[in-house]
Amino acid sequence: MTLKITIDGIPIEAEAGQSILQVAREHGIQIPTLCYHKDLTPTGNCRICVVDVAKQRFLQAACVTPVWDGMEIQTHSDRTIHSRKLTLELMLANHPQDCLVCDASGSCELQDLAYDYQVEVPKWGSKGNRYQSDSDPNPFVRVDFNKCILCRRCVLACAEIQVRNVWGVAYRGFDEKIVAGSDTTMLDARCESCGQCVAYCPTGALSDKMSYAKGRTHQVSKVKTTCTYCGVGCQLDLNVKDGKIIGVTSNPDAAVNGMALCVKGRYGYDFIHHPDRLTRPKVRRYLLEGGQKSRQGSGWDWVDTDWETALSITANKLLSIRNSAGPDSIGILTSAKCLNEENYLMNKLARQVVGTNNIDHCARL
Ligand code: SF4
Numbered sequence: 217m218t219l220k221i222t223i224d225g226i227p228i229e230a231e232a233g234q235s236i237l238q239v240a241r242e243h244g245i246q247i248p249t250l251c252y253h254k255d256l257t258p259t260g261n262c263r264i265c266v267v268d269v270a271k272q273r274f275l276q277a278a279c280v281t282p283v284w285d286g287m288e289i290q291t292h293s294d295r296t297i298h299s300r301k302l303t304l305e306l307m308l309a310n311h312p313q314d315c316l317v318c319d320a321s322g323s324c325e326l327q328d329l330a331y332d333y334q335v336e337v338p339k340w341g342s343k344g345n346r347y348q349s350d351s352d353p354n355p356f357v358r359v360d361f362n363k364c365i366l367c368r369r370c371v372l373a374c375a376e377i378q379v380r381n382v383w384g385v386a387y388r389g390f391d392e393k394i395v396a397g398s399d400t401t402m403l404d405a406r407c408e409s410c411g412q413c414v415a416y417c418p419t420g421a422l423s424d425k426m427s428y429a430k431g432r433t434h435q436v437s438k439v440k441t442t443c444t445y446c447g448v449g450c451q452l453d454l455n456v457k458d459g460k461i462i463g464v465t466s467n468p469d470a471a472v473n474g475m476a477l478c479v480k481g482r483y484g485y486d487f488i489h490h491p492d493r494l495t496r497p498k499v500r501r502y503l504l505e506g507g508q509k510s511r512q513g514s515g516w517d518w519v520d521t522d523w524e525t526a527l528s529i530t531a532n533k534l535l536s537i538r539n540s541a542g543p544d545s546i547g548i549l550t551s552a553k554c555l556n557e558e559n560y561l562m563n564k565l566a567r568q569v570v571g572t573n574n575i576d577h578c579a580r581l
């Protein structure tokens with residue numbers, strides 16, 4: 217059913233069931249938000265998106281108020297601006313003023329809104345930190361609830377996207393806060409360290425521990441790539457600073473996974489610059505230089521070589537095994553980390569080149 221409404225005096229057609237915010241955004245009309253995220257159920261918590269609706273006594277939260285026929289909405293009336301400023305002031309009164317050293321500076325939605333509305337910390341606010349920073353032993357997620365604005369995006373991201381229900385809201389009034397489980401640690405509350413809650417946090421309350429203090433949004437270049445760990449093929453942004461990957465962030469335009477990543481895709485990148493990482497193929501020395509198989513200490517005597525040599529040795533070995541013991545003495549295991557196309561080629565290698573049906577995949581082990 218089509219409804220006729222006006223937003224800021226502009227006549228607009230909307231569909232029944234749409235929220236004011238949805239209709240406004242579809243028509244390029246900006247209404248500020250903090251707790252709202254398009255991927256999550258709107259809750260109307262933060263009151264930043266309040267708008268003036270004709271004949272309504274109170275301001276309405278645009279994210280949760282459905283449009284009705286004949287609705288007249290003002291998005292930037294004097295009293296909406298006054299209300300947003302007051303809400304921001306209340307948030308800042310309770311928020312540490314450490315933007316100079318905060319990892320989220322430059323990507324913090326609270327900081328941007330305070331700037332847009334020119335709101336400063338009220339003189340009666342800022343009584344110091346109430347919580348210990350870096351308060352949770354989770355190895356990947358850094359928790360600093362001094363910076364939490366109780367928007368509950370982390371609660372929803374964990375519940376609706378990762379379906380782990382780690383975060384909740386506890387206590388009342390000034391003591392209200394986000395807690396893991398029944399106010400325990402994240403891991404005790406069944407967290408699987410996917411970092412979804414970090415990705416949706418609009419401030420620096422939840423951040424990536426591995427990237428902490430290594431570089432802020434405006435200091436890194438983002439390189440879109442595909443996760444190498446499994447066949448889902450999630451897309452993500454590598455955050456690169458001075459030629460080094462210092463973190464991974466969600467790419468909201470990723471077709472396969474949206475903002476979602478698992479612990480491997482989001483935090484399993486430290487091998488890339490690890491000094492023990494193999495960057496060249498290795499073969500046992502006797503295969504290159506002849507002689508007997510030998511050990512060095514507790515391991516085989518490996519030497520670096522080039523791909524051409526390593527692949528020739530492998531092919532010759534497979535050929536000699538097939539010739540002496542038959543093709544079914546060889547089995548090939550492929551990997552979920554390969555592309556479908558690579559797995560298909562391994563199937564061809566097994567059946568048509570080697571001549572065996574002994575081909576399987578690590579996902580079935
Ligand atoms: S890291 Fe993932 S599982 Fe853990 S609390 Fe955050 S969203 Fe939930």
Ligand code: SF4
Pocket residue numbers: 443444445446447448449450473477478479480481482
């Ligand atoms: S982020 Fe996780 S689910 Fe996505 S491709 Fe990587 S390993 Fe697979």
